[in-house]
Amino acid sequence: MSDETLLRVRGVTTVFDTPQGRLTAVDGVSFDLGAHESLGVVGESGSGKTVLSRTIMGLQPRRGVAVTGSVRLNGTEVVGASEEAKRELWGRQVAMVFQDPMTSLNPVVKVGKQIDEVLRVRLGMDRAAARARAIELLEMVGIPAAATRYGAYPHSLSGGMRQRVVVAIALAGSPQLLLADEPTTGLDVTIQAQILNLLDEVQGRLGMSMILVTHDLGVVATRTSRLVVMYAGRVVETGTTRDVFARHRMPYTRALLESSPKISNPSHTRLAAIPGRPPNLLDLPAGCAFAPRCAYATDRCRSERPVLEPADEPGHLFACFNPLPVAAGGPS
Amino acid sequence: MTEPLLSVRGLSVTFGPRSRRVSAVDGVSFDVAAGETLGLVGESGCGKSTTGRALMRIVEPTAGTVSLEGADLTAASGRALRERRTAMQMIFQDPISSLNPRRRARDIVAEPLDCWKRAAGEERRRIVDGLLAQVGIDPVAYGDRYARQFSGGQCQRISIARALAMRPKLLICDEVVSALDVSVQAQILNLLEDLKAEYGLTLLFIAHDLAVVKNISDRVAVMYLGRLCEIGPADALYDAPAHPYTTFLLGAALEADPEAPRRGEVLEGEPPSPLDPPSGCRFRTRCPYATERCATETPELREVARGHQVACHFPLTITRRGGAPD
Amino acid sequence: MSSSLELAELVEEVTEEPDGRRLGVLFWVCVGWLALNLLAALLANVLPLPNPLTQNYNAVNAGPSLHHLFGTDDLGRDIFSRVVFGSRVSIEAGLGSMLIGFGVGAPLGMLAAYRRGRLDQVLTVVMYVVLAFPAIIATIAILSFWTPRTLLKIIIVIGVAAIPLVYRVIRTATLAVATQDYVVAAKVQGASDTRILVRELLPNVAPIAVSFLLIGVATVVTLEGSLAFLGLSVAPPTPSWGNMINESRTILQLNPWLALFPAAAMCLFLLALNFIGDRLRTHFDVSEGKL
Structure with a gap:
């Protein structure tokens, strides 16, 4: 311990x-x-x-x-x-990863924006820095072509990818x-x-x-x-x-x-x-x-x-x- | 070998309009031989549940034949189909939605008997109460309760009793325990297992949980993206998987044992879309051993050991398996 | 909120006893009120009421008294008696047109949702085409030209206009049930389509149908009142709640009782219907009931 x-x-x-x-x-x-x-x-x-x-x-x-x-x-x-x-x-x-990635993501907001939001509201980052950091986070959780996926909506991702996004959101505030x-x-x-x-x-x-x-x-x-x-x-x-x-x-x-x-x-x-x-x-x-x-x-x-x-x-x-x-x- | 109870040949199901056809x-x-349990395992979207539903013709197969005791089910229709189908019964994943919440346990179990007017009055009650008691639901205390008053495990027991009412030969279990607590x-x-022995049932057990499937099955079939990869005796297949996909699947399974070594490497990526499956072997896009041949030629099931068939051009041998689970 | 969802799961997991939810006192008060209304309408002829058409020029625009409980109108007719007799028109219009609406719309909706496929597509398109007509304007237009206006004609017109609405509600309700595993289970046990429709689907659709029926009756009662106000309902001197309010228009200052009592009768009737409908819906909703 x-x-x-x-x-x-x-x-x-x-x-x-x-x-x-x-x-x-x-x-x-x-x-x-x-x-x-x-x-x-x-x-x-x-x-x-x-x-x-x-x-x-x-x-x-x-x-x-x-x-x-x-x-x-x-x-x-x-x-x-x-x-x-x-x-x-x-x-x-403290951040949380929930069971169902479909309901813990907002279906009408691009996944990158959902990470952005945490960065900008919680950490007070500006738009450009938040975007760069969001893509970095997406890469960190193993999402291929992170820059492209930044603009994807949750429904276009598979269950596994969605859960990776949820993890990225949780990690955003370190x-x-x-x-x-x-x-x-x-x-x-x-x-x-x-x-x-x-x-x-x-x-x-x-x-x-x-x-x-x-x-x-x-x-x-x-x-x-x-x-x-x-x-x-x-x-x-x-x-x-x-x-x-x-x-x-x-x-x-x-x-x-x-x-x-x-x-x-x-x-x-x-x-x-x-x-x-x-x-x-x-x-x-x-x-x-x-x-x-x-x-x-x-x-x-x-x-x-x-x-x-x-x-x-x-x-x-x-x-x-x-x-x-x-x-x-x-x-x- | 004696004639199998259930024989499935070239079964195909496609969904959707021509432009967006999902295979x-x-x-x-x-x-499936009489009295055995065949486990059908695979990840979501691999077609295992659709296969089960196509056997019952809940979804219509687009090609292939299904015969039960030599009688072709795919040719039957209308009342003949309904009657013949009672020899096969199915239990579903969601125990709550499997039962009409507004009916009583006794009536739910009696439904098949009522449909075919097999029993009435005192005899009907005797059969129904017997079935309920057998699945562990006290008919006197709970027989007149409504379905919505039972817990998930109890609902699943009632579903089983209902399925047994027609004395079926084959029981198709579609993810029947995945919604339940470990202890239940x-x-x-x-x-x-007990009912199978008592009624001489044959089971087709569809599930995604590898440990559950191994526990109940005599033989296991592994599916990937709509096709069979491998089929063989449960213990042999788990000990020596011949298809690369099976190896990865077993490697990813979690064992409830802190001392268990981390097994194998993790399969990267996700299954391709069934809208546009890869040519040749459908696993080739994620397979580390894939070659040109895998893209052009669809591998057929062939025997690698007694009763153990695999659909792979380069099945894993003991030496090739190296770091994979043993 | 997701945490209240968690509570629901928790409670559901542990609910074993039959839910002893009660309908409440107010529900039974409403049922009593409706029953009283129906009984009065049914027995209006035998009840010791003055003839609603008898004019009495000695007591014109009288206020409520022991002799005339609700007072009299400008022709000296007893308002209480006219409210009771007038309820007949409202209730007949409401029940009659809903009978047509549900008689046609409900079976079609259930069948379409259960069978799906071509039948569903065709029926749904037809219903949407009918729905696309502005129902109120169509009703007014038809009733303006289809003379002489009788209650039966009004019932037919409103009833037909209700069919697509009923169809849509019942179809949606059935769809939610028809995809449940117990319907598939019934199918594989060899149950016929009729048996599945009657045994498995109907009991689960019925509560929604009943509450929609009650709210439908309420809507038609209002509609009849509106038509009467436009002079498009049953011809005077036959009393209906709507007719009476319409007649009071010109002498409202002189005799407010004439508008007040039929309006109050209608209002209480509608309140009771809507309350019962709503309460029944939540009471019989298996999933919602546990919340």
Whole structure:
């Protein structure tokens, strides 16, 4: 872990007021992110990973959301910050790459202009300098014939190219933190590899920190140094990527790892499916949210909520009353 | 070899007016033996889903034949087509839009029976409840719920029950798990394996996820830009891919293992437009091994190992493969 | 905003119980009001109302009283009775013309959207040609020459003019449904076209059709009022809300009751229709309902 902390998240809780009742999408999440570090946030739908990333960004729908806790980015508090203060952060301190490149680009504005805008509004560049820099950025994200593509509209680009443009826009303000929310979901395998390599490369080259939010363990396995595993809005396990994969203690982490098929296994390998489905956030069980699906659950799990406690390795935490023995957590 | 259950010969599908003709599927031929699972894998736009839909004649093939147990489906029409087609059933990618939100689970599963007046009253109820129970939906508690009240995984289970109602021989699964959470995905894959054994089903499993396809398939076919590149036994094809495209595809796949070595090099660029596909081999524009011959002569499928066919003039051998995945 | 979209996904993911959304008290008040209107129109002959055509020169332009609830007009006719009888014209015109509009437009729209291809192209072009005529002017022109004007003729003219509008709305609604996988699924199970249209498409198009029907009725009621104001509706002395407002024009200062009550009746009727239509649309919209 690096010495300086860029992002400090403490007890972040995001509650939505819905017609069906109060919905706690993120529940008391805390972690630190060092400079130049890459962190993976992994979870299934309803785990709160996307809401968490939006909370870190300070993106909230206007009504019916209550955020408590603290998100400090380079010492600046994001929770409760004014729109104006947040606008100062966006682009220059933190930028986001969304899942769907089609909806995160304005369809009626040329892609070059969309990069220009960030440069001119955020960095106060003049027209000519912004244009030159935009083309440079397009080249950096691997768009061939960048000068020509500068004048292209999003619809004339393929999905992979569009996501490269989104990355270019995110990089325009030279942010210190890049938040990528499912950046490759919906892209083809070979394009996904290209985009992930690109993110890797620019992160190293520009010395950014990165948070990679995904449901796909394959995406984070070799590209992040630390992992946060989320379930029902809470962190259930966190540690170095290696420790989480090889020495996980929380049964949910293991279930997640073992339920996804692997290319290295022979065909017709029986999958260890987790029974049931992700919990209803409006009607969470009293104890551990994973207890109803867990093979090791006891009465205590059903009545009392486990909190994060340290494992043997430094920085490795898990929330479970009946943790797996270390030996059982080997990669399958 | 016994006669295959499904035999596809020279299947082609084109879309659009003459000036903007898209060749979505071009001369695809393969067989599926009774009781086996054939995986059809490829990236978006490769024509794998169109192939599945053309088999069912949801889209009309422009050329080629599809025969099921020796009977030509492409020649049938009207009621005969509708009746014969019930021997094949299809499950779709989007579990929510696969079910009419305004109908109840029981009625959805009973729909095929009602269409063909196969069962009524007590018997209909017995069959439907049996099917629901088999796919893991409690018919007593949930049978009368509306489709819109179910989650994605539950909807997919109901879709499977509906597909099984007519006791089909062939089940075409089009990206059936790609919209589901990992934990639910495993449940559905296991369910399909169980039902296949119980009903003696034959599966055509279309998906983009290489690990999912390998897990469920006996044989795997790889498509690129409307054509078949390679087809062979699942384990053999993944261990020793013979087509350069397959190699790249497998190299790009992400393994959920931090210790896994970064495999192979990444395929550069993107597939060309199906509006104007390259001459000869359609992969030649991105293939590092392409030569003159690849531009002029379309490679035909030929056998490189027992049951393993590849459409490439220069199939990869063990020595040629070098840095590629092993 | 994208973050509210996220909320929708979140809620949808966890919604399992049937949505207990309620239509609300106001909805039922509106339904009650409409029912009262319809009942009164239907039973106008049996209700203890004075004859709406009987003139009484002893009580001309009288204000509301116990004897004449809404007062009387310049010929001494009971306004309350005329408002009730007048509602018949409005309601008949509204329902009648929508019956024609939906009877022809809805099946054609569904068929065109389901079948697509040549049938769709031809029908859509025909409908757009009809739509291109300025409907109001055409209606006025036809009604000016097609005399003597009767309610039936007015219903036919407005009904025909409504066909392309209904066609367009229903076609669009059906298109959205017809591309869903469950329609394809029904097809591959061997369901016939008729079965798919009735079982899969109709239930999903019906809520949109019903709310459009209600708003259509409201529009026609207004249209009839406008025509009456131009003297192009049913001939006097038959009362209609529009006719009554028209007649009040010259003596508005003398007898404001004559305009007020039919206008208020019409206004409340329209409000109720529009409110019900709108509420029903959101209530039955499966996707929107979860927001």
